[in-house]
Amino acid sequence: MSVISIDKKNTAPKPPAGIIVNHLSVNYREVLALSDVNLIVKPGRITGIFGPNGAGKSTLMKAMLGLVSHSGKVMYQGKPLVHQLEKVAYLPQRSQIDWTYPANVWDVVMMGRVKKTGWLRQFSAQSRQIAKAALARVEMADFSHRPIGELSGGQQQRVFLARALATDADIYCFDEPFVGIDQKTLGIIFEVFHELANAGKIVLVVNHDLGESIANFDDLILLNQRVIASGTRQQVFTDTNLRQAYGGQVIYFTDAA
Numbered sequence: 001m002s003v004i005s006i007d008k009k010n011t012a013p014k015p016p017a018g019i020i021v022n023h024l025s026v027n028y029r030e031v032l033a034l035s036d037v038n039l040i041v042k043p044g045r046i047t048g049i050f051g052p053n054g055a056g057k058s059t060l061m062k063a064m065l066g067l068v069s070h071s072g073k074v075m076y077q078g079k080p081l082v083h084q085l086e087k088v089a090y091l092p093q094r095s096q097i098d099w100t101y102p103a104n105v106w107d108v109v110m111m112g113r114v115k116k117t118g119w120l121r122q123f124s125a126q127s128r129q130i131a132k133a134a135l136a137r138v139e140m141a142d143f144s145h146r147p148i149g150e151l152s153g154g155q156q157q158r159v160f161l162a163r164a165l166a167t168d169a170d171i172y173c174f175d176e177p178f179v180g181i182d183q184k185t186l187g188i189i190f191e192v193f194h195e196l197a198n199a200g201k202i203v204l205v206v207n208h209d210l211g212e213s214i215a216n217f218d219d220l221i222l223l224n225q226r227v228i229a230s231g232t233r234q235q236v237f238t239d240t241n242l243r244q245a246y247g248g249q250v251i252y253f254t255d256a257a
């Protein structure tokens with residue numbers, strides 16, 4: 001006979017895994033950018049935020065990270081996400097990065113270690129090892145002394161991916177990381193995303209390419225000022241949903257799902 005013992009310490013309800021967005025709305029003065037967004041972003045999955053230009057994709061990511069003022073709640077493991085930003089790596093849309101910034105590749109990647117180490121303290125050997133491994137992972141180890149402004153778009157994006165990896169975060173947020181990159185970089189970025197998701201991380205990616213790379217996403221959020229649909233790629237990527245989000249603006253291939 002087997003005896004089932006109930007461990008009383010484990011009976012407290014666990015906070016839900018993932019990021020829970022509740023009734024989130026954003027207004028930029030008179031412009032309504034997002035209206036009553038409700039979502040769950042799950043760990044262990046690659047989640048895409050899709051929608052046409054101006055749909056509010058970047059705004060959703062920024063509002064989740066407390067970078068634009070909003071109403072509603074964004075919770076992670078039972079607490080507001082804005083109080084846990086040390087667990088987040090965020091790569092803004094390219095247009096928001098100053099590419100003339102006079103830093104070399106190594107400095108940019110080491111910035112990923114600042115939250116762990118603090119600005120004024122010396123980076124540890126472990127931090128340097130982590131940064132080195134991150135650069136090697138994106139195949140940029142030979143470029144560490146090069147100024148970031150002198151690299152190709154794809155190389156720059158890989159360096160920023162390495163910086164994100166070096167932070168050793170739980171939540172990775174990327175805004176349009178595929179713009180202006182080559183096929184090799186595209187392959188590396190998706191490999192890294194899959195590795196992060198397999199390690200149980202949250203991987204949230206703004207994208208608007210509805211081509212074949214969509215097959216890399218596990219879950220989708222289809223946005224146009226409000227959530228048109230969210231869930232698994234198969235649930236969301238339907239003609240009806242895409243038509244609602246994009247209207248007649250694009251040609252898309254539901255076969256890719």
Ligand SMILES: Nc1ncnc2c1ncn2[C@@H]1O[C@H](COP(=O)(O)OP(=O)(O)OP(=O)(O)O)[C@@H](O)[C@H]1O
Pocket residue numbers: 028029031032033051052053054055056057058059060093208
């Ligand atoms: N700082 C701002 N001030 C005023 N309006 C803004 C601001 N940022 C964005 N908007 C407006 O809010 C809406 C959503 O913008 P957002 O940048 O989130 O869209 P997006 O889906 O990321 O678009 P894109 O695909 O072009 O990057 C748009 O109408 C935009 O013009």
Ligand SMILES: [Mg+2]
Pocket residue numbers: 057058059093175
């Ligand atoms: Mg955007």
